[in-house]
Amino acid sequence: MTEFIKNTALEIGFDACGIAKAGFLEEDALFLKSWLGDEFNGEMSYLERNFEKRTDPTKLVEGCKSVVVTLMNYFPASAQQAAWPKISKYAFNRIDYHTVIREKLLLLENRIKEKWGKDCFNPSQQHRFVDSAPILERRWAAQAGLGWIGKNKMLINELLGSFCFIGILLINKELAYDEPVKNRCETCRKCLDSCPTGALTENEGLDARKCISYQTIEKKGEITQEIRSKLSGYAYGCDICNDVCPWNKSRAKPNRHQEFQPLQEVINWNSDDWKNLTQEEFNRIFKYSAIQRAGYDKLKQNIDFSGVE
Ligand code: B12
Numbered sequence: 001m002t003e004f005i006k007n008t009a010l011e012i013g014f015d016a017c018g019i020a021k022a023g024f025l026e027e028d029a030l031f032l033k034s035w036l037g038d039e040f041n042g043e044m045s046y047l048e049r050n051f052e053k054r055t056d057p058t059k060l061v062e063g064c065k066s067v068v069v070t071l072m073n074y075f076p077a078s079a080q081q082a083a084w085p086k087i088s089k090y091a092f093n094r095i096d097y098h099t100v101i102r103e104k105l106l107l108l109e110n111r112i113k114e115k116w117g118k119d120c121f122n123p124s125q126q127h128r129f130v131d132s133a134p135i136l137e138r139r140w141a142a143q144a145g146l147g148w149i150g151k152n153k154m155l156i157n158e159l160l161g162s163f164c165f166i167g168i169l170l171i172n173k174e175l176a177y178d179e180p181v182k183n184r185c186e187t188c189r190k191c192l193d194s195c196p197t198g199a200l201t202e203n204e205g206l207d208a209r210k211c212i213s214y215q216t217i218e219k220k221g222e223i224t225q226e227i228r229s230k231l232s233g234y235a236y237g238c239d240i241c242n243d244v245c246p247w248n249k250s251r252a253k254p255n256r257h258q259e260f261q262p263l264q265e266v267i268n269w270n271s272d273d274w275k276n277l278t279q280e281e282f283n284r285i286f287k288y289s290a291i292q293r294a295g296y297d298k299l300k301q302n303i304d305f306s307g308v309e
């Protein structure tokens with residue numbers, strides 16, 4: 001069954017799949033508690049909720065025995081033509097990755113049910129996750145042997161690098177489990193030294209309040225004064241701590257997913273095109289895109305603060 005799940009995941013279009021035994025994450029619970037205690041989550045108060053479920057998937061989905069983790073490479077084949085304003089690579093695509101991955105996880109679930117029966121899954125609770133559920137996705141990807149958590153806090157896969165999304169399927173069956181892999185950051189500090197806002201620290205985790213990604217997407221209202229001058233041209237998200245990572249420089253290859261073809265506007269627009277973006281164009285062009293998360297008003301403000309001339 002383990003082999004079937006992994007092969008099917010690859011057939012469906014995921015780039016990697018690993019499996020971990022579900023259970024309480026003791027060290028991570030301590031880390032998360034202290035991270036929240038430091039208020040590193042900023043206004044993302046949802047991260048304070050469901051602490052028990054967040055640190056133990058068997059509390060999130062009754063009967064869950066194993067965590068099936070998938071990776072999907074999103075490194076784009078094209079780069080933005082104009083230097084500013086910058087959009088994070090994960091949001092280049094026409095279709096929001098949540099939609100793409102949820103659909104693939106559903107396909108995987110259906111194929112498992114057809115072969116191994118409906119009782120593999122809890123029918124009354126959501127058990128397919130990407131990004132939005134109270135589950136520590138990076139840690140589960142590491143537990144499932146798909147990579148290590150780098151000093152930039154990203155899950156880094158030895159073959160794919162870190163430009164990959166994580167998807168999770170919780171299954172009520174015991175399976176054969178993968179072993180975590182060695183952390184390969186070693187003495188490197190490139191991400192820590194390159195973060196323009198000092199959001200990353202070696203031992204304490206990421207202070208989201210200082211992170212450009214948080215400030216340009218998640219934070220309601222305007223970007224704080226202190227961060228505005230450090231945006232480094234970004235108007236949506238930030239890729240700096242991923243771009244500088246040697247594991248991406250040597251491993252990241254353009255993704256082969258039809259679903260992740262970039263929007264031509266994102267690739268080709270210059271500063272004036274972005275500055276002149278109207279609400280109507282935003283609604284039409286970015287209708288299915290992850291950029292919707294920031295909303296028109298915030299994106300426009302970000303564009304102004306990003307320093308476009
Ligand atoms: C909230 C959130 C954010 C916040 C906060 C980020 C953060 N580091 O927490 C903000 C808005 C800043 C953000 C930014 C980004 N995000 Co985000 N984000 C999330 C989300 C929803 C929750 C993360 C979370 O629980 N944070 C709480 C902290 C405490 O957890 P953590 O950093 O993951 O650390 C855990 C472990 O790493 C471990 N740990 C870390 N350090 C240490 C140290 C010790 C000593 C110990 C014991 C444990 C430990 O403990 C923690 C608990 O398990 C996840 C989806 C999910 N449900 O997991 C996506 C997710 C992490 N994001 C993702 C992405 C792609 C990004 C961006 C690259 C987007 C962009 N380009 O702008 C940036 C990257 C910024 C960065 N360097 O982390 C991907 C990461 C994929 C990958 N390969 O790792 C995820 C998994 C979404 C997905 N399904 O693909 N994100």
Ligand code: SF4
Nearest residue numbers: 195211212238240241
């Ligand atoms: S995403 Fe940008 S601001 Fe956030 S930690 Fe990485 S380099 Fe720093």
Ligand code: SF4
Nearest residue numbers: 150151185188191245
């Ligand atoms: S840049 Fe260096 S320290 Fe940072 S995640 Fe990559 S390998 Fe690790």
